[in-house]
Amino acid sequence: MTTGTLTQQPSVQPAIPGVVTLILRYIGLMIVDAFALWLIFSLINDGVWELAIAIGAITLLVNIINLNPSLKPLRWMSPAFALLALGVIYPIVYTVYVAFTNYGDGHLLTKTQVVQLLEQRTFVPETAVRYRWEAFINAAGEYALWLTAPDGSAFFVIGQGELQPVSGEIPETYQGFRRATRAERTRLLSAAASQQFGPADNRLSITRDFAAVLEPRYRYDRATDSVTDRRTGAVFTADDAIGFFVDRAALEAARAQNPEAKASDFLMKIEGFPAGVGYRTVIGFTNFDRFFNSPALRGPLLSIFTWTVVFALSSVATTFALGLLVALLMQGKFFGRRLFRTLLIVPYAIPALISVVTWRGMFQPQFGVFSQIFPGLPNVFADGTLTRIAILIVNLWLGYPYFMLVCSGALAAIPSDLYEAAQVDGANRFQAFRYITMPLLLVSIGPLLISSFTFNFNNYTLIAAFNDGNPVIADSPIPAGQTDILISYTYRIAFSGQGGADFGFASAISIIIFIIVGTVTIMQMGLTRRWEEVSRNV
Incomplete structure (x- = not known):
């Protein structure tokens, strides 16, 4: 029996699929580039340079990724990179840019757009001939005018055609047109801005009283x-x-x-x-100088900034304290513990906006629950101090279930051997809580405390939904409330100020808020590292 060795020949894969893929990729890039170039030139023409530069940079990045073979793993991620740059990075950069501008009501357009707007304005020169006119209309709905000059000469013009000299009295019909009714004349006047007559070098526009050649008013x-x-x-x-x-x-x-x-x-x-x-x-830096040095703003801003810090710190302290207390109580063995734990999570499960509106109704001075139980209770919404206390109570209700959950998990992770050793050494419950529970708890809860402070520093929903930042600050030069925090105050300035929107000033405040929150976060991260060092000695 003869045995032989079969040699497997390497299979040659057809190159057609690779060529098709390459062609499709190039066609896709061409379409993207063509649309991007059209958009960029349109933005440049309108003077929106910042967005044009951003779109150009993103388009260039997409082309580099798809044309460079070494970046092949990133090709499927390039759409995500583009959306990230356009939807996240660009708004941040644009906010910084706006903070150094006067962008707001009265300054919404670029200079190019303002010039284009002015060049569209027209006027009737003193030397222009003012014709009396009568409207005609045909079966197709096309309009024509019978024009009578001050010297008595008359012309008939159809649409944007030439002026035809005519004579005699104005007829009822002429060249297939009939005289327009009053309603048809009114419709013509309503569309006067877009309805023009005569050739391009002698274009007529109509008003209620006359027709004349309008000229650009501004040059x-x-x-x-x-x-x-x-x-x-x-x-x-x-x-x-x-x-x-x-x-x-x-x-x-x-x-x-x-x-x-x-x-x-x-x-x-x-x-x-x-x-x-x-x-x-x-x-x-005019907006920043205005924030720090304007005498008119210094009073409201100082009050608002102080309340923002107090609100954020108090919210973190109270929600953490109550959440930890409830978590410690839930560690015990008692009947119905699971039911109680479930009920205590309810405030966290209900949407915050619904809870805030419900609490606002409970504090309502005439028909609210608290006013019915305590008839002599003062109007919470009329006093700034009482409103602030009410807001802290509402935020305590909203926030303690979160810390109850995280503290329960952190407490369960602490080894029981540590408590047994402390008990052997003669430590009581308070000493065990102070020297074992708290150091180990803060190591895991510390970052969450930082995030909670950041969240409450910018907790716009609670402030706006409960009382919209009111009651107002008396004699404030700009709209500001006693319970406004920086973020709600920024919203007032940007979108609902009595003097109009001021996006530049609002952007400057948002940058200042970012710096404040970032600084506090860095300081708290340093404190977290100190807690970690303490936990190692437990």
């Missing part, structure tokens, strides 16, 4: 960075220090008479911009 000069009002002749120059177009000539003339004259009195004001035509601009 922007890029060389001098100024806007000229062609109707009045006034020249307004861009002032990047305040983000407005200012009549410099009038301002200097006024300051010659009164050195204290303000630029705000000589701003360019048009319809829709009664406070002046403002645009976004970088103003440096």
